[in-house]
Amino acid sequence: MKPIPILFLASLLAVSVSCTTERKPSTVGTTSEVERRVDQLLSRMTLAEKIGQMNQVSAGGEVANYADALRKGQVGSILNEVDPVKVNEFQRISVEESRLGIPLLVARDVIHGFHTIFPIPLGLASTFDPELVEAGARVASVEATGQGVRWTFSPMLDIARDPRWGRMAEGSGEDTYLDTRMAEAMVRGYQGDLSDATSIAACIKHFAGYGAAEGGRDYNSTFLTERQLRNVYLPPFEAAVKAGAMTLMTSFNDNDGVPSTGNAFLVKDVLRGEWGFDGLVVTDWNSMGEMISHGFGEDRKDVARKAMEAGVDMDMMTYGYLSHLEELVRSGAVRESDIDQAVRNILRVKILLGLFENPYVDVEAGQAVQYAPDHLAAAQKTAEESAILLKNDGVLPLDPAAVRNILVTGPLADAPHDQLGTWAFDGEAGHTVTPLRALQERFPGKVTYVPGLAYSRERRDRFDDVVAAARRSDVILVFLGEEAILSGEAHSLADLNLKGSQSELLAALKATGKPVVATVMAGRPLTIERDLPNCAAMLYAFHPGTMGGPALANLLLGDAVPSGKTPVTFLRTVGQAPLYYSHNMTGRPYNGETLLDDIPLEAGQTSLGNTSYYLDYGAYPLFPFGYGLSYTTFAYSDIALDRETYATDGTVTVSFTLSNTGTRAGTEVVQVYVRDLVGSITRPVKELKHFERVTLAPGENRALKVSIPVQELAFVGLDGVKKVEPGEFQLWVAGDSASGTGVAFNVK
Numbered sequence: 001m002k003p004i005p006i007l008f009l010a011s012l013l014a015v016s017v018s019c020t021t022e023r024k025p026s027t028v029g030t031t032s033e034v035e036r037r038v039d040q041l042l043s044r045m046t047l048a049e050k051i052g053q054m055n056q057v058s059a060g061g062e063v064a065n066y067a068d069a070l071r072k073g074q075v076g077s078i079l080n081e082v083d084p085v086k087v088n089e090f091q092r093i094s095v096e097e098s099r100l101g102i103p104l105l106v107a108r109d110v111i112h113g114f115h116t117i118f119p120i121p122l123g124l125a126s127t128f129d130p131e132l133v134e135a136g137a138r139v140a141s142v143e144a145t146g147q148g149v150r151w152t153f154s155p156m157l158d159i160a161r162d163p164r165w166g167r168m169a170e171g172s173g174e175d176t177y178l179d180t181r182m183a184e185a186m187v188r189g190y191q192g193d194l195s196d197a198t199s200i201a202a203c204i205k206h207f208a209g210y211g212a213a214e215g216g217r218d219y220n221s222t223f224l225t226e227r228q229l230r231n232v233y234l235p236p237f238e239a240a241v242k243a244g245a246m247t248l249m250t251s252f253n254d255n256d257g258v259p260s261t262g263n264a265f266l267v268k269d270v271l272r273g274e275w276g277f278d279g280l281v282v283t284d285w286n287s288m289g290e291m292i293s294h295g296f297g298e299d300r301k302d303v304a305r306k307a308m309e310a311g312v313d314m315d316m317m318t319y320g321y322l323s324h325l326e327e328l329v330r331s332g333a334v335r336e337s338d339i340d341q342a343v344r345n346i347l348r349v350k351i352l353l354g355l356f357e358n359p360y361v362d363v364e365a366g367q368a369v370q371y372a373p374d375h376l377a378a379a380q381k382t383a384e385e386s387a388i389l390l391k392n393d394g395v396l397p398l399d400p401a402a403v404r405n406i407l408v409t410g411p412l413a414d415a416p417h418d419q420l421g422t423w424a425f426d427g428e429a430g431h432t433v434t435p436l437r438a439l440q441e442r443f444p445g446k447v448t449y450v451p452g453l454a455y456s457r458e459r460r461d462r463f464d465d466v467v468a469a470a471r472r473s474d475v476i477l478v479f480l481g482e483e484a485i486l487s488g489e490a491h492s493l494a495d496l497n498l499k500g501s502q503s504e505l506l507a508a509l510k511a512t513g514k515p516v517v518a519t520v521m522a523g524r525p526l527t528i529e530r531d532l533p534n535c536a537a538m539l540y541a542f543h544p545g546t547m548g549g550p551a552l553a554n555l556l557l558g559d560a561v562p563s564g565k566t567p568v569t570f571l572r573t574v575g576q577a578p579l580y581y582s583h584n585m586t587g588r589p590y591n592g593e594t595l596l597d598d599i600p601l602e603a604g605q606t607s608l609g610n611t612s613y614y615l616d617y618g619a620y621p622l623f624p625f626g627y628g629l630s631y632t633t634f635a636y637s638d639i640a641l642d643r644e645t646y647a648t649d650g651t652v653t654v655s656f657t658l659s660n661t662g663t664r665a666g667t668e669v670v671q672v673y674v675r676d677l678v679g680s681i682t683r684p685v686k687e688l689k690h691f692e693r694v695t696l697a698p699g700e701n702r703a704l705k706v707s708i709p710v711q712e713l714a715f716v717g718l719d720g721v722k723k724v725e726p727g728e729f730q731l732w733v734a735g736d737s738a739s740g741t742g743v744a745f746n747v748k
């Protein structure tokens with residue numbers, strides 16, 4: 001946790017909480033009315049009051065500590081206060097005791113649920129179900145607003161292609177299109193009708209390129225070219241802006257030498273200039289101050305000026321604006337008109353949220369919605385759709401009637417806090433249902449629990465207790481992975497194997513000859529290649545959230561059928577990172593050449609094929625992007641395009657038949673990939689352009705059609721202009737990024 005500085009002297013005034021809980025109807029008005037209100041308010045503000053709006057502080061301790069600053073109008077936003085009584089008191093002081101009565105924006109990192117915790121965002125992405133993710137974001141906003149939060153720092157849209165980076169957990173993974181769809185869904189879910197008291201403003205972050213940290217080490221520099229930014233990293237942000245995202249956060253990293261909080265190209269030229277964003281831009285936590293450590297500014301005054309020049313409206317926790325902007329304006333280094341623009345962006349969000357009409361939260365009603373049954377049900381359904389079946393030799397689903405004695409083991413079997421994952425500030429272990437608890441409820445008297453390892457990092461030489469229990473059981477359910485603390489911000493790892501003696505535990509279980517079903521909970525794709533042979537089946541659940549236990553029990557028992565797909569490539573070994581499906585084609589693509597193990601030890605220097613691969617691990621991952629099994633099987637046939645040639649303003653329509661070739665109902669995530677064969681620059685070997693979930697009864701064949709506007713194939717080429725380059729293309733319809741046979745078409 002971060003230290004919470006108390007910057008303001010405690011006020012001696014004791015203040016009593018008395019605020020109305022009645023909600024007045026929203027009267028935020030039309031766009032021009034909103035702008036008029038913004039301008040009217042701005043015209044009444046002193047320079048100091050304007051600068052106060054641009055200052056965000058973290059709450060901590062007593063409200064009285066902040067009262068003086070609030071009264072003076074020195075705070076525009078508060079983060080990290082979720083006690084609704086305190087929130088109301090903060091608002092009351094701002095609204096009733098400051099000169100202009102401007103309410104606060106109360107912010108919190110509500111990242112994958114507020115109290116009811118959903119799977120981590122990487123797990124949300126593995127559902128490939130934007131509608132469900134949108135519904136989850138709505139649940140989060142209903143609960144968060146119930147405690148006074150009206151602004152969340154979510155969704156995180158950083159493309160992440162290196163699982164060493166701990167924050168891969170917080171985003172949608174490696175793919176631009178999947179990330180884009182999730183971004184839009186989350187923005188819609190959080191914001192709904194913004195002035196509704198159950199809506200929160202979304203904050204798209206971290207702008208930009210933060211996920212490309214060199215070596216997967218958090219906060220590290222990135223070196224993305226403008227073309228790479230525009231083709232891979234920025235499209236989710238642009239789509240989220242189009243979907244109405246009200247706020248955006250600049251990132252910690254410097255890209256090609258320029259820290260984002262001082263990057264006018266990103267904020268002014270692209271975000272505001274090209275995309276027309278009129279929302280609020282906030283720094284990341286002290287990222288203005290960190291420009292001093294970057295060596296990008298001399299002192300706080302210098303970096304405050306640079307952030308202003310870049311077009312950043314609000315300062316999170318540097319106090320650079322509060323301390324230096326007045327002086328910078330007086331000296332002529334910063335124009336007051338630029339400050340006016342920043343304040344406009346902040347006031348606009350406050351007006352649109354209806355905060356002037358409804359600054360207070362109804363404490364009692366707000367409590368009533370926390371952990372509501374429909375919220376828990378949504379979290380459970382999401383966890384069910386999120387889990388990915390990586391291996392199944394037929395042991396799953398378990399037959400409940402045949403189960404007499406289940407051994408539950410492993411460090412994640414009963415880890416209520418850890419299954420919530422990273423950034424679950426408000427999730428509570430007491431409300432979390434673990435797999436152990438769910439299975440015990442389901443099979444009273446039939447579950448034996450021997451943890452084996454209390455923590456994922458624990459080392460043990462012998463597992464006699466577990467093995468003895470395993471011998472008495474007829475099935476072994478082992479829950480492995482990494483605790484929440486091993487992923488997330490500042491939690492990067494250089495070794496992605498199962499930690500501690502988990503692999504040894506699994507091997508000991510396998511040696512009993514009993515069927516072993518492994519479930520992995522983690523914040524990233526771990527390198528589990530050596531563990532796969534030691535289990536009959538493996539479910540990968542990421543961190544599944546509050547209702548992870550019942551969701552996994554349903555999946556193991558066949559009451560739910562796995563449908564999740566990998567939102568990132570699963571590596572065989574960490575040394576392959578970064579490895580992602582939509583890489584460019586090299587001049588020497590791998591062609592199945594010899595691996596080191598196949599070369600006699602005595603062989604001298606020889607040509608091994610001269611293509612792009614690792615001698616020891618080849619070129620392929622353990623599991624490709626988009627991969628996941630079901631309890632049934634699917635087949636694709638009759639794949640045909642409606643034409644051979646399309647105009648650049650045309651639409652490619654592909655028809656195909658999807659068949660459920662197994663004996664159970666199941667849901668397939670149909671994926672459509674495209675490759676542009678020749679471009680003005682080298683192009684990815686495949687790019688996802690469409691996905692949808694299709695549920696089929698056993699034996700059912702369904703004729704389906706997918707349409708993709710040719711404009712979706714546009715990219716920024718050599719001339720820097722985004723457009724479709726005519727020529728030859730290939731298209732695949734398949735159940736993952738490594739399957740299917742391409743069909744050809746032309747664009748003229």
Ligand code: BGC
Binds near residue numbers: 109153285
């Ligand atoms: C993180 C942000 C987060 C902010 C506020 C920072 O350390 O990078 O993602 O929103 O803190 O808590």
